[in-house]
Amino acid sequence: MTEEPVGTDDPGRQDTPTVPQEIEPDARFTYANERTFLAWNRTALALIATGVAATQLLPQFHVAHGRKILGIPLIALGALVAITSFLQWRANERAMRERRPLPSSPMTAVLSIGIGIVSVIAVVLVIRGSK
Amino acid sequence: MPVEPMRGLDGEWDESLAPERTQLAWSRTGLAMVVAVGVLARRVYTLNGTADIVGLVMVVAGTLIWMIGMRESRRLEVAMEPHGMTGRLPFRLITAGTVLVALGGLVFGLLVST
Numbered sequence: 001m002t003e004e005p006v007g008t009d010d011p012g013r014q015d016t017p018t019v020p021q022e023i024e025p026d027a028r029f030t031y032a033n034e035r036t037f038l039a040w041n042r043t044a045l046a047l048i049a050t051g052v053a054a055t056q057l058l059p060q061f062h063v064a065h066g067r068k069i070l071g072i073p074l075i076a077l078g079a080l081v082a083i084t085s086f087l088q089w090r091a092n093e094r095a096m097r098e099r100r101p102l103p104s105s106p107m108t109a110v111l112s113i114g115i116g117i118v119s120v121i122a123v124v125l126v127i128r129g130s131k
Numbered sequence: 132m133p134v135e136p137m138r139g140l141d142g143e144w145d146e147s148l149a150p151e152r153t154q155l156a157w158s159r160t161g162l163a164m165v166v167a168v169g170v171l172a173r174r175v176y177t178l179n180g181t182a183d184i185v186g187l188v189m190v191v192a193g194t195l196i197w198m199i200g201m202r203e204s205r206r207l208e209v210a211m212e213p214h215g216m217t218g219r220l221p222f223r224l225i226t227a228g229t230v231l232v233a234l235g236g237l238v239f240g241l242l243v244s245t
Contacts, residue, residue, distance in 0.1 A: 027149065028149045031150060031152070031153045032149070035152060035153050035156045038153075038156040038157060038159070038225075039156065041160055041225055042159060042160050042163045044229050045166070045167045045229055046163065048167055048229070048232055049166060049167040049170045051240065052167075052236040052239065052240065053170055055236070055239065055240035056173075067240075068240060068241065071240050072240050075233050075236040075237050075240060076237070078233050078236075079229070079230050079234070079237075082226050082230050083226065085226070086222055086223070086226040089222060090219075
């Protein structure tokens with residue numbers, strides 16, 4: 001099942017097919033790719049919910065627009081993570097079907113750096129105090 | 132290097148527990164979506180008095196949408212063509228939903244927050 005080529009009418013032909021030769025990947029890998037997408041999407045939802053809570057539910061800080069400074073980057077990062085998770089899922093699916101190495105993604109670093117920056121902002125706001 | 136497919140006790144193709152883990156992942160994502168919508172709804176409608184009903188209706192509606200999405204994703208999975216890519220509709224829907232929640236959060240964050 002995993003070795004069966006698709007995209008050619010005659011599997012015995014040796015000449016170059018007109019469409020990229022694809023295989024049906026191991027279903028476990030397809031499921032794993034799907035779960036990875038969902039995990040990224042939950043991360044996006046958590047970022048957004050935290051950002052909304054920061055802008056709406058926290059007390060006002062002594063720093064002007066402190067809640068926006070804290071919450072808006074989290075929401076924007078969540079939207080970015082949501083969009084890139086879909087693009088990454090699609091790219092992984094294609095790579096598996098065309099037997100190419102899985103494409104790398106900068107999102108792990110982007111997420112870590114983003115959360116790090118927001119954490120520094122939060123520390124500064126907390127030190128300055130709330131009203 | 133090709134991967135040897137996993138076989139069950141009866142020698143048939145066995146996907147192990149991967150489908151179950153994936154269904155549970157969809158379920159967690161749906162719950163996370165309901166919570167995110169609930170956080171937004173909490174701000175839109177201050178929950179006191181009769182407004183409680185509005186908030187409850189929104190959360191129930193979010194849960195229903197999630198359950199329908201779960202059922203739809205399962206149906207598409209079963210109907211997946213042997214050599215076709217997994218149905219993209221559930222992935223697109225959940226991505227679009229998350230981006231919409233983010234846009235709602237941005238609007239309320241910029242307009243309402245101080």
